[in-house]
Amino acid sequence: MSASALPYRPHNHDTCVSDALADAREICQQKNVRLTATRERVLELIWQSHKPLGAYDVLAELASEGHNAAPPTVYRALDFLQQHGLVHRIASLNAFTGCAHTGEKHTGMFLICRACGNVLELTDTHVSTAIHNAADAEAFRVENITLEVSGLCPRCLAEKNHE
Amino acid sequence: MSASALPYRPHNHDTCVSDALADAREICQQKNVRLTATRERVLELIWQSHKPLGAYDVLAELASEGHNAAPPTVYRALDFLQQHGLVHRIASLNAFTGCAHTGEKHTGMFLICRACGNVLELTDTHVSTAIHNAADAEAFRVENITLEVSGLCPRCLAEKNHE
DNA sequence: TTGCGAATGTTATAATGTTGCAAACCTAGC
DNA sequence: GCTAGGTTTGCAACATTATAACATTCGCAA
Ligand SMILES: [Zn+2]
Ligand SMILES: [Zn+2]
Ligand SMILES: [Zn+2]
Ligand SMILES: [Zn+2]
Numbered sequence: 001m002s003a004s005a006l007p008y009r010p011h012n013h014d015t016c017v018s019d020a021l022a023d024a025r026e027i028c029q030q031k032n033v034r035l036t037a038t039r040e041r042v043l044e045l046i047w048q049s050h051k052p053l054g055a056y057d058v059l060a061e062l063a064s065e066g067h068n069a070a071p072p073t074v075y076r077a078l079d080f081l082q083q084h085g086l087v088h089r090i091a092s093l094n095a096f097t098g099c100a101h102t103g104e105k106h107t108g109m110f111l112i113c114r115a116c117g118n119v120l121e122l123t124d125t126h127v128s129t130a131i132h133n134a135a136d137a138e139a140f141r142v143e144n145i146t147l148e149v150s151g152l153c154p155r156c157l158a159e160k161n162h163e
Numbered sequence: 164m165s166a167s168a169l170p171y172r173p174h175n176h177d178t179c180v181s182d183a184l185a186d187a188r189e190i191c192q193q194k195n196v197r198l199t200a201t202r203e204r205v206l207e208l209i210w211q212s213h214k215p216l217g218a219y220d221v222l223a224e225l226a227s228e229g230h231n232a233a234p235p236t237v238y239r240a241l242d243f244l245q246q247h248g249l250v251h252r253i254a255s256l257n258a259f260t261g262c263a264h265t266g267e268k269h270t271g272m273f274l275i276c277r278a279c280g281n282v283l284e285l286t287d288t289h290v291s292t293a294i295h296n297a298a299d300a301e302a303f304r305v306e307n308i309t310l311e312v313s314g315l316c317p318r319c320l321a322e323k324n325h326e
Numbered sequence: 327t328t329g330c331g332a333a334t335g336t337t338a339t340a341a342t343g344t345t346g347c348a349a350a351c352c353t354a355g356c
Numbered sequence: 357g358c359t360a361g362g363t364t365t366g367c368a369a370c371a372t373t374a375t376a377a378c379a380t381t382c383g384c385a386a
Contacts, residue, residue: 034364036364038364056343072343075342075344091254114306120301120303127290129293133289135314138283138316140316141315143313144313145313146254146255148308149303150309151304151305197383199333199382219373233337234373235334235336236334236335239333239334257373257374
């Protein structure tokens, strides 16, 4: 199993979070854009776990911290983070997850476990080329790919088989 | 260009609709489920064009025909049609489109033109196997694939180049 | 024909996302 | 330091998408 399969294994998640934040700071500095307190906090909340978080979940967390936030606050922060490749929106869940490949140019493929809710982001050249080939065959110019696979992760699959 | 690229070309769309309805009737008869008047009308509305239709668009059409419909009416009809593989939900658009491969076991890959709004549903073995291989490599059991590609269709691409 | 499950009607509400405008806040140039 | 201009945030209202709960009607079959 690859190192990127972390979400489906016990791991020191604190490093996931701190790495993500460090990456974000660096990327924003390089791009000369502002990773404000709100934006950073939203990113940190998104990274709380590998389960995608809805915008209103984020909002609730902020509210519970005493942050006087309304929906636009969260959506704007999420837009910013998406724009700069720090989070992805999972269309099939209306939720957001931290990007596991910041910086790299990539087309996320998301494995979404319907049992535990964890999401693993992959990058796979074969998948990517196959999609581009199929689109090319129709003379279609690809701009954005949404690829979300739902099913059972190895852990939940094993549990299920124990029953 | 394949015959399935119809949405991006001028074509006799009436046959799209009548074929879809004929298929639907046959499939429902085979499965011994009821393609009621509302369900059939919703399917027909969805097939009005190759642009996905939102649930509330369908609702509005029904209303304009004097049908006294509320959201659940539409969502239930759409659920039914999805259940039996007659329509697909496009997650990235919150909209529905007629299935172009009824009957066949398939994983829809949708090419969505951001300019004209038309959607082409493809089935591609290479894409499908590549996705399954990638998932297998993580020991993930695939149950459902959402693959939506947005960009520019050949027609809109040509128009754009003329400018 | 009457009973039962499937389908629909109806009302209300939840969940998700957006618009518009005003205030606060950087930051660069003077 | 000041100040002008752009960026970010606060805030209120609103728009869109989807579901819950319960009553009623419909279609079919014993
Ligand atoms: Zn982690
Ligand atoms: Zn990513
Ligand atoms: Zn057509
Ligand atoms: Zn299909």
